[in-house]
Amino acid sequence: MHPSRRITIVDVARHAGVSTTAVSKVMRNAYGASPEMQTKVRAAIEELGYRPSAAARGLRGQTYTIGVMLPEMRNPFFADILDGVTEHLGGTDYQVLMAACCNDEKGEVRITEAMMDRSMDGIILIAPISSRRHLQKVARAVPTVVVGRHGHSPDYDTVTDDDFAGAGLVVDHLVGLGHRRIAHIEHAEKDPVRLKEMPNALRADGYRYAMQSHGLGDYIDIASTTYTQQGGYLGAQQLLARAQRPTAIFAGADIVAMGVLDALTEAGLSAPEDISVAGYDDTMFAAFGPISLTTVDQAGHQMGVNAVRLLLDRIGSRGRPTAQIKLSPTLITRRTTAPIR
Amino acid sequence: MHPSRRITIVDVARHAGVSTTAVSKVMRNAYGASPEMQTKVRAAIEELGYRPSAAARGLRGQTYTIGVMLPEMRNPFFADILDGVTEHLGGTDYQVLMAACCNDEKGEVRITEAMMDRSMDGIILIAPISSRRHLQKVARAVPTVVVGRHGHSPDYDTVTDDDFAGAGLVVDHLVGLGHRRIAHIEHAEKDPVRLKEMPNALRADGYRYAMQSHGLGDYIDIASTTYTQQGGYLGAQQLLARAQRPTAIFAGADIVAMGVLDALTEAGLSAPEDISVAGYDDTMFAAFGPISLTTVDQAGHQMGVNAVRLLLDRIGSRGRPTAQIKLSPTLITRRTTAPIR
DNA sequence: TGTGACGTGAGTAACGTTTTCCACTATGTT
DNA sequence: AACATAGTGGAAAACGTTACTCACGTCACA
Missing domain, CATH: 3.40.50.2300 (Response regulator)
Known part of the structure; x- marks a missing residue:
């Protein structure tokens, strides 16, 4: 016998004195195997350390x-x-x-x-x-x-x-704190289908809608970058360069908020003293004590x-x-x- | 024909007017296929959108x-x-x-x-x-x-x-800054084999060795937890409760250092004003501006x-x-x- | 004119499962 | 007593590849 050929269903069948069909049935808990047969086969499987080949399985049935x-x-x-x-x-x-x-x-x-x-x-x-x-x-x-x-x-x-609603929660919260000049950093999106389907697009929509609902349509200000730390960093830099700086930034994702905080630190500013910052996702980042980011839990x-x-x-x-x-x-x-x- | 049976090598072979062997050879860039054969087969593959089944491949050869x-x-x-x-x-x-x-x-x-x-x-x-x-x-x-x-x-x-050496780098650095009471948070390990093989164990060894080399054997102080944020948090709490607090903490991993910073914040302390903190791994955490963690880059x-x-x-x-x-x-x-x- | 050697292609037997039958027995049911 | 029914178990045919072997030319070389 070879150094260690893999144990197959045939080996098990022979060892248990039954057909391969029987072993297959037992493996899959399929109908048509008596209790005695089951125990006999299971014993053989155990004894030989049999594991079915996913490749072979995949050819006929499932790969699990x-x-x-x-x-x-x-x-x-x-x-x-x-x-x-x-x-x-x-x-x-x-x-x-x-x-x-x-x-x-x-x-x-x-x-x-x-x-x-x-x-x-x-x-x-x-x-x-x-x-x-x-x-x-x-x-x-x-x-x-x-x-x-x-x-x-x-x-x-x-x-x-419900990304649209989630964005609204953030805007409501910030407005409740007295902010009016609330900016948003989004993940840029142009494709018309994705504009309707991607969470980032819906969050931006929700932001716009909530701002308008609060009568803050004139303060809508969006920086278009990406949902990455780098994107947050660049977006914040854009927003900080505005003639009228926002007093709060709603980043579309926690990872984006990280980039925002990074940019703030670099500019000698800090949250929430100079600018309020909120994220989205409630990742471990956000819960991290020294950061302690306001965010949206989307479970x-x-x-x-x-x-x-x-x-x-x-x-x-x-x-x-x-x-x-x-x-x-x-x-x-x-x-x-x-x-x- | 069925709604959309998957295209197989047989379909390709028939479409190109060759044997399945030939198609197989072309797919694998194997020896024994003339240039004309190659182009003919490749055209058929392209035309039919053929993709080989990994399951079937795995039964004989590689699964890639x-x-x-x-x-x-x-x-x-x-x-x-x-x-x-x-x-x-x-x-x-x-x-x-x-x-x-x-x-x-x-x-x-x-x-x-x-x-x-x-x-x-x-x-x-x-x-x-x-x-x-x-x-x-x-x-x-x-x-x-x-x-x-x-x-x-x-x-x-x-x-x-070289985890042993890496730990030494950190200790050297901290000693160079005047620290003597340098503590370490390790990932607890008891298994004798793993004590010799796991990076966490070697970092702890490196820490001990470096401390001794600097004549600081008496200040060796290790908190045994896990390489997680939670582990860092708990380890820091242990260390902060010491009669003589360490002036520096070398966390065995960046993620552990996160937990340490978390615990410090909670205790109303901060790094490096109250306690110096170093990590290991140079992850994106460490590079993050507001954190800016001293760490070891292990590439x-x-x-x-x-x-x-x-x-x-x-x-x-x-x-x-x-x-x-x-x-x-x-x-x-x-x-x-x-x-x- | 053999005679290897090589290049090219095809036929066929695996590979290890699952699935689809089919046969057989025991157990009721008219 | 004849007949359906359910419960068991097995034989054999897939599944889609690759590896092995062999056949057939062609060419170079002795």
């Missing part, structure tokens, strides 16, 4: 693999979502595998195709920026749940936060849990109509926002 | 998949390593898939086995805590590179930072690049003797450390 695509690794909000995913998947036979795609459309396509090639049983896409066409294509091939992107599709379920953990729930459901019955789950955000008030002086 | 195991998602240092990995793998046909295992041995075993089950072509383990026995078992089944864990094995290559990006290099090499020739790459750390001086007053 769920793929999760992340836009990037450094935004801790995604870790929150992932916690929810893995927690809810912990008890099952499914294994989660992730891939990060560097926030770029080519990368997204590459990753989703890689996941389809690997015949994953289900895919969770987090804040994908790909064209709708591509998303549909993926979803038609593999059960898919899209997290953090609005829009209704007959092919995939969605889990989102990443819950989003993850819901995504898995929908996904498993869809894997079970691919035909069912799609669902859209929208979670309500809550404002977390901390120390970077204060009454205007 | 590299697995990366991370201890957790929230420590941005791992993102640095991953950048190096994906960057160096970008040009190849390989796809990276990650899994995070919550810093627990059971989870590690589950993930490594999942990766073996899925017949990945290679595995990169980042700071694994599993028993040596398990690592060997994995490495004997699949080409493996271990990152961030010292120790020599005949079965896997390693890429590490995560380079570690990732080297890991991939070794891995691809080993996939190419599984027999070659194993290599151990050790990178030299450098001190990054920022604003959380200052001369003692």
Whole structure:
């Protein structure tokens, strides 16, 4: 015998004195195996340390693999979502595998195709920026749940936060503190579809709408950059250079707020003394004592849990109509926002 | 024809009027396909949008998949390593898939086995805590590179930072600033093997050695917790409760230093005015302006690049003797450390 | 004019599962 | 006694690739 050939279902079957069909049934808890058969087979599996080959399985049935695509690794909000995913998947036979795609459309396509090639049983896409066409294509091939992107599709379920309302919470809070000159830093977006579907666009809309509702339409001031620390830094620099400086900055994401704080520090200013700053996501950054950022909790953990729930459901019955789950955000008030002086 | 059966190699072969063998050869750039054959086949592939099934491939040959195991998602240092990995793998046909295992041995075993089950072509383990026995078992089944864990094995290559020296850099720096009462927060470790192999243990050793070299053996003071923000918080609380408070705290990782700063803030203290604080890893946290943490750069990006290099090499020739790459750390001086007053 | 050697292509047997049958027995039911 | 029914278990055909082997020319060289 070879140094250590992998144990296959055939070895188990022979060892237990049954057919491979029987072993397969036991492995999958499928119908048609008597209790005695089950124990006999399980014993053999245990004894030989058998583990089924996902490759072979994938050729006929399931691979017991769920793929999760992340836009990037450094935004801790995604870790929150992932916690929810893995927690809810912990008890099952499914294994989660992730891939990060560097926030770029080519990368997204590459990753989703890689996941389809690997015949994953289900895919969770987090804040994908790909064209709708591509998303549909993926979803038609593999059960898919899209997290953090609005829009209704007959092919995939969605889990989102009510970003429009969340932005309103922040503006309300700042207005309540007496601010009027409230600026916003957004992730630039031009594509008409994404303008309707991406959280960043909806937050910007929510900001505009809330400002207008408060009669502050004239003070609307948006810096267009990206949802990264670098983007926050650059956006803040733009805003600080205005003839009339804002008294509060609503950054579209915590990571953006980090960049804002960075720029403030560099300019010799600080929050909330000189300028109030708020973020979005309630990541560990925000909770960090020395920062203590006012932000919006969009319950990443819950989003993850819901995504898995929908996904498993869809894997079970691919035909069912799609669902859209929208979670309500809550404002977390901390120390970077204060009454205007 | 079915709604949309997946295109297979047979379809391509028929469409191009050649054998499946030929198509397979072209896909793999294998020997034995004339230029005309290549163009003919490539055209058919293009036209039909063929993508090979990884499951079927895995049954015979390679899956073109590299697995990366991370201890957790929230420590941005791992993102640095991953950048190096994906960057160096970008040009190849390989796809990276990650899994995070919550810093627990059971989870590690589950993930490594999942990766073996899925017949990945290679595995990169980042700071694994599993028993040596398990690592060997994995490495004997699949080409493996271990990152961030010292120790020599005949079965896997390693890429590490010179943690012992890195700790020395920090102590030297603090001593140079006049500090004598320098405390350390370590990740608790009891297992004798891991005490020799894990970076956290080596950093603690390096700390002790450097203190003694400076004649400060009597001031050695270690709080044993974990390499998490929570661990840093608890460790700092312990240290602040000492009859004689340290004047400087060397946290074993940036994320730990975050917890320390958190605890200081809570206690109404700040760095470096009251206590100097240093970390390790030079993550984005540390570079963040308002924090500006003195730390040690262990070149995560380079570690990732080297890991991939070794891995691809080993996939190419599984027999070659194993290599151990050790990178030299450098001190990054920022604003959380200052001369003692 | 053999005779290797090489280049080119195809046929076919794996690879390790799952799935779709089918056969057989025991147990009720008319 | 004949007949449906449910419960068990197995045989064999997929699934989509790659690796191995062989056949057929062509060419160079003795």
